[in-house]
Amino acid sequence: MTLNAFHARLAAAAAAHDSLVCVGLDPEVERFPAQLRGRPDAILAFNRAIIDATADLVCAYKPQIAHYAAVGAEDQLQESIRYIRERAPGVPVILDSKRGDIGSTAAKYADEAFKRYGADAVTVNPYLGRDSVEPFLEWADKGIVVLCRTSNAGAREFQDLKVGDRTLYQVVAEKVAKEWNTRGNCLLVVGATYPEELADIRARTGGMTFLVPGVGAQGGDVRRAVQAGMTPAGDGLVINSSRGILYAGSGEDFAAAARRATLELRDAINAARR
């Protein structure tokens, strides 16, 4: 199957940088190094330094929108994305907003992600069913990343419930792979913290790409996650680390520390997939 524009962009960045690492841009001002705190554009300055330090090492960036919305910094999110376009022109941006609402409202959220922020992909929540995701799916050139099995401990509460002979997350995975992905623009979120579930979802969904959070601060084991989740060709994964990279250092050299952490993660992933 021909790759859609998002998948082509992702594959090109992954190949150019020999990397499946996605850096999550989840700025928390209270964790910033002292020299940035207090600046009105602290978030943008922090993100720029992180982007400068990692632009040649990643296959994607993933800003998590709550970190901007909580402090009214939508403008700095917008500027950060603009900076990625400038500094890392081939690297796709996944807006992590996990939206989910009825169709007419979902169309507004799609506008938020794709028109306002110009993201290449967006995360969405499946609980409201297909018609709530359809306004996103209509963006055939983008990536629509559906939550399937998340990386948190509470994921078990509903996602692991047995629905006949499958769990709810298995039902979601198969729905997305077999019914929602008609335009080839769907991906799934599957947490690194559950390698068995990664392997199971891989077996159920063929070559789909997974966005995999949960390594780094959340404690997921990189080698186990990669080996459980990769396709036979050794790809199909976008492995996100946010806090483990952003806050690898807390001093003036935070960007250099972030680069080292990104390199380490990239190499650990590549060692596991080859």
Next chain:
Amino acid sequence: MTLNAFHARLAAAAAAHDSLVCVGLDPEVERFPAQLRGRPDAILAFNRAIIDATADLVCAYKPQIAHYAAVGAEDQLQESIRYIRERAPGVPVILDSKRGDIGSTAAKYADEAFKRYGADAVTVNPYLGRDSVEPFLEWADKGIVVLCRTSNAGAREFQDLKVGDRTLYQVVAEKVAKEWNTRGNCLLVVGATYPEELADIRARTGGMTFLVPGVGAQGGDVRRAVQAGMTPAGDGLVINSSRGILYAGSGEDFAAAARRATLELRDAINAARR
């Protein structure tokens, strides 16, 4: 049980205005009357006119955040909420954002709703499980409105799946009522478009309050929804209408038309509950 601050505020507004009507503030500039279009503050001007026209007729206002985020109008959302505080001081504001993310990020979304916008309540998505909702639940004085059975057609796709002898939405309803509501700050979203499900969830959750979307533009029958969903005392419901009120008229008299539509809905609800 003593009502928490949100529930007390909601009950007081409902009693003062003899109303279970919530007006959804979902501004769509392309549907605004001609005299407002083109103004940079069109959304705020529209909302102010709607608030002026309905302040004495409602128990709550519910701005849906996608309608602001899609066009970068967070400031007008903030100003609209400020205007509600001034013009309708006792009326609670439910921020409809349906957020859901892992704990550390959920805390940021709670900050967005309660610190940034000063909302009295917020809607949340249960798919990620309790730890994703806990940072909201910790706000004991607020209302945490958990999606249970939504009003859209696609709701059936996952929410109606059979989990043992219950459906997924029944499992969510009972979890929230029996486990998540320890602080008395939980509510449920149950669509007016499914009266049988409303009755079923009422039976499973005792006196919990339901936020009920789906009357008006979505076609839910008011009388059937009220009679299916109300408590024996004739309350426990917050019935939302957005488009049916906001766009009841499209000319210069849109605010007067919105007032008439609100009055009609209030009276239809009250006729059904008494």
